[in-house]
Each structure stands twice: as C-alpha cells, then as structure tokens.
Amino acid sequence: xxxxxxxxxTVFHCINAFSQTSWxxxxxNKFEIKFIKLPCSSMVKDVFLLRAFEAGADGVVxxxxxxxxxxxxxxxxxxxxxxxxVQNLLDDIGIxxxxxxxxxxxxxDTAAATQIIDDAVKNMAELGPNPAA
Amino acid sequence: xxxxxxxxLSEIKEIIAPYKKILILGCGTCVKTCFAGGxxxxxxxxxxxxxxCKKDGKEIKIxxxxxxxxxxDEFIRESAPAVSRSEGxxxxxxxxxxxxxxxxxAKTPVLPGVNTTFIGVLESQGIFTEECSGxxxxxxxxxxxxCPVTRCAKKLLNGPCGGSQNGKCEINPDTDxxxxxxxxRLKALGQMDNLRKYxxxxxxxxxxSGGPRKLVREDHIx
Numbered sequence: 001x002x003x004x005x006x007x008x009x010t011v012f013h014c015i016n017a018f019s020q021t022s023w024x025x026x027x028x029n030k031f032e033i034k035f036i037k038l039p040c041s042s043m044v045k046d047v048f049l050l051r052a053f054e055a056g057a058d059g060v061v062x063x064x065x066x067x068x069x070x071x072x073x074x075x076x077x078x079x080x081x082x083x084x085x086v087q088n089l090l091d092d093i094g095i096x097x098x099x100x101x102x103x104x105x106x107x108x109d110t111a112a113a114t115q116i117i118d119d120a121v122k123n124m125a126e127l128g129p130n131p132a133a
Numbered sequence: 134x135x136x137x138x139x140x141x142l143s144e145i146k147e148i149i150a151p152y153k154k155i156l157i158l159g160c161g162t163c164v165k166t167c168f169a170g171g172x173x174x175x176x177x178x179x180x181x182x183x184x185x186c187k188k189d190g191k192e193i194k195i196x197x198x199x200x201x202x203x204x205x206d207e208f209i210r211e212s213a214p215a216v217s218r219s220e221g222x223x224x225x226x227x228x229x230x231x232x233x234x235x236x237x238x239a240k241t242p243v244l245p246g247v248n249t250t251f252i253g254v255l256e257s258q259g260i261f262t263e264e265c266s267g268x269x270x271x272x273x274x275x276x277x278x279x280c281p282v283t284r285c286a287k288k289l290l291n292g293p294c295g296g297s298q299n300g301k302c303e304i305n306p307d308t309d310x311x312x313x314x315x316x317x318r319l320k321a322l323g324q325m326d327n328l329r330k331y332x333x334x335x336x337x338x339x340x341x342s343g344g345p346r347k348l349v350r351e352d353h354i355x
Binding site (some may be wrong): 045046047050051053054089092093094095131132133 | 141142143173176177180181183184185187188189
C-alpha cells in the first residue's frame with residue numbers, strides 16, 4: 001500500500017447525536033475529514049451517500065442517535081435501513097460496502113465519536129483508496 | 134398503479150455497455166410511487182453507474198431527467214432535447230413507457246432499466262401487492278371488490294377450494310385466501326346471496342391471451 005495514502009472520511013451526522021464543535025481531531029495529518037450536519041439522520045438520502053464517494057471520499061460514516069432516542073421517533077431506524085441498502089449497492093458497484101458505516105452515538109459522547117472515526121480510518125488503511133474517486 | 138422493480142446494477146451495466154452518453158429518464162407516476170423509477174431513483178442509479186464506470190476505467194456521460202409520465206406523448210416531448218444529446222435512453226418507466234419513448238424517438242435506442250411486474254396497490258409502506266390482472270372483464274361487483282382471478286392462486290370463480298387454512302392460501306401461507314376475504318366482505322355487506330350465483334367459465338378473449346388489446350374512444354378522436 002502507498003504509504004502516502006491519507007484517507008478522506010465524510011461524516012454525516014444528526015445534530016442531536018453529535019456536534020462538531022465539541023470534538024477535536026487527534027488525527028493530525030493522518031486523515032482528512034468533512035462533516036455534514038443534518039437536522040435528523042433520516043435526512044441522509046441514498047444519493048447523498050453515493051455522491052460523497054463520487055466527491056472523493058474513501059469512507060463515509062453516519063452518526064445517529066441511539067435506538068429509541070430519536071427525537072423524530074424513527075429517523076435513526078430509517079437511516080440504518082438506507083445505509084444497509086447503500087452498503088449492498090457499493091458491493092454491487094465494486095467499491096466495497098465496508099467503506100460505509102453507521103454508528104449510534106449518545107449526544108456529547110466525544111470519546112465514542114473519536115473511537116468511531118479512528119476505527120473508520122483504520123478500516124480505510126485496510127481497504128485502501130476509493131477506486132472510483 | 135403499475136408496479137416495477139429496478140433491474141440489478143450488473144444487468145443495467147451490460148445493457149448500457151455500448152454507449153458513452155446516456156440519458157437516464159425517470160417517470161413521475163407509478164414507478165415513482167413504488168421506488169423504482171422516480172427522480173430519486175434516477176439520481177441514485179446515475180451516481181451508482183458513474184462510480185461503477187469510473188472504477189472500471191470506462192468513460193461515460195450520464196444525463197438525468199424525470200418527466201411526469203412516459204406513457205403519454207405530450208409529456209415525452211419534454212425530454213426531446215435531452216434525448217437528442219444522448220446515444221441511448223435508459224428508461225426507468227414501465228414497459229409501456231419504454232415503448233412509447235421508442236415510438237417517439239425512432240433513431241435513439243431506448244433501453245429498459247426496470248422490470249415491470251404487476252398492477253397492484255400499496256398495501257403498507259414499502260409493501261406492494263398484485264390485485265388486478267387486467268383480464269378485460271371485471272366482475273368485482275359479484276366478489277365484494279376482491280378479485281379471485283388475481284388473488285386466488287387457482288383463479289377459482291366459484292370458490293373456495295378445500296385448501297384454505299385459517300384464512301390463508303395453501304399455496305403460500307403468507308398469502309390471504311382470496312375466497313376467505315370475499316366471504317368476509319360479502320357477509321359485512323349483507324350480500325352473501327352473491328355466492329348462490331353460478332359464475333360460468335371465464336371468456337379469456339378479453340385478456341392478453343386474445344393478443345394485444347386496444348381501447349378506442351371515438352368521442353375523443355378528432
């Protein structure tokens with residue numbers, strides 16, 4: 001693998017699950033990250049996830065509220081189903097559905113957010129650059 | 134509505150393989166409602182194909198458009214400029230829409246992106262069920278508004294058969310017995326006498342087995 005590979009991660013997150021301002025990257029120059037905030041994770045449409053990959057993301061992470069705690073009742077369940085659908089589509093495309101992941105996260109749990117993004121970066125190191133970027 | 138399902142991506146890739154400029158044309162009516170070919174599905178398919186082609190090192194230019202209905206020429210005309218810019222059109226409409234496009238655009242290949250499956254209803258969010266076979270001779274008045282031709286696996290007109298169990302079909306226990314539904318409905322309507330009527334063997338000449346059908350309304354022809 002190319003040692004210069006710097007994974008690009010796009011994070012879609014519900015504003016009730018995660019706040020970018022309460023999170024500070026410890027990644028240094030190990031990865032590039034872009035946050036896209038949504039009023040509810042149910043707003044994350046299939047095409048937004050795919051277009052993140054078209055825009056050059058190597059991995060996409062969706063952060064949603066814990067199950068049973070969505071302010072809009074079932075938004076996080078909808079997001080989970082869409083992510084599963086798009087993971088299958090990414091497999092069909094041939095760029096590996098593991099590049100896309102969804103995690104439930106409690107509001108303010110920055111330690112969990114850091115861990116999730118660290119895991120995504122490690123995952124990208126294994127999968128390598130997005131072959132369709 | 135006409136219910137359709139998008140073809141697998143691998144099949145669509147094969148279908149569009151000869152072309153470098155394609156138009157993905159959605160239809161904003163039936164196939165939009167069943168999540169097969171509306172504006173959202175056009176966008177997702179276009180994105181997926183761009184990613185797949187880039188990964189495979191193939192150059193392709195994809196244009197996206199959705200019109201209100203692909204089975205009517207008045208709406209199809211709106212797509213003419215986009216069609217003229219493309220080598221082929223991948224239609225996400227039902228088979229009627231694909232053929233209507235082919236009729237309008239004689240020199241542009243029109244390719245199917247969905248499999249048209251049946252005439253049905255939205256049973257609940259995300260679940261579509263077949264409820265009409267388009268037999269051309271509707272007798273839902275006798276059957277309490279429930280069609281045994283479509284919904285009974287044996288198409289019995291003087292049912293039920295002996296295989297119904299707990300209101301479910303013996304062919305598929307997930308399927309309601311159409312005749313159980315008919316009897317329950319006729320009871321509720323106070324029309325159980327309908328069951329005393331003998332329904333003679335169906336004349337299938339009005340169905341597709343009599344060849345492609347045509348409806349002519351002289352009063353609308355000028």
